[in-house]
Amino acid sequence: MGLTKDEALQRLRTRGLRATAPRLAVLRVLSEATGPLSHSEVVQRLGEVDWDPATTYRNLVKLRDAGLAPVVSRVDGMDRYALSGERDAEHRHPHFLCEDCGRVACLPDELTESLSVDGPWGESIRKAMVQLLGACPDCLAQPG
Ligand SMILES: [Zn+2]
Ligand SMILES: [Zn+2]
Known part of the structure; x- marks a missing residue:
């Protein structure tokens, strides 16, 4: 696209x-x-x-x-x-870094929705750049 x-x-x-x-x-x-x-x-x-x-x-x-x-x-x-002006342009969703192949993937918002809170931490959490580390599905699927 x-x-x-x-x-x-x-x-x-x-x-x-x-x-x-x-x-x-x-x-x-x-x-x-x-x-x-x-x-x-x-x-x-x-x-x-x-x-x-x-x-x-x-x-x-x-x-x-x-x-x-x-x-x-x-x-x-x-x-x-990332390019601005796309749907979800601000990438306020979590990202996943694969420690094996180094790619960074966009993850669904739902992963952080459970973190939504009101009160003093609310805005901080909305603005947080959430990053997860691990092995991506492609790397996990590779034998060995
Ligand atoms: Zn990977
Ligand atoms: Zn993203």
């Missing part, structure tokens, strides 16, 4: 950003991901491109600052970015 080029152009334009090849490519990669991605995961998914990883990073930061690709996960101390 990736962004079309027109949609990506539109997003850059509404934020007053020039539509450069790295920006369009980073938006496309984020829009095709099923979970938030770190800088190195974005670089990896871009594959062979005409610019270096530092350029990708600078553009990722630019998109972040413009609100197009907020950091939605800091599991393991690493910033991971």
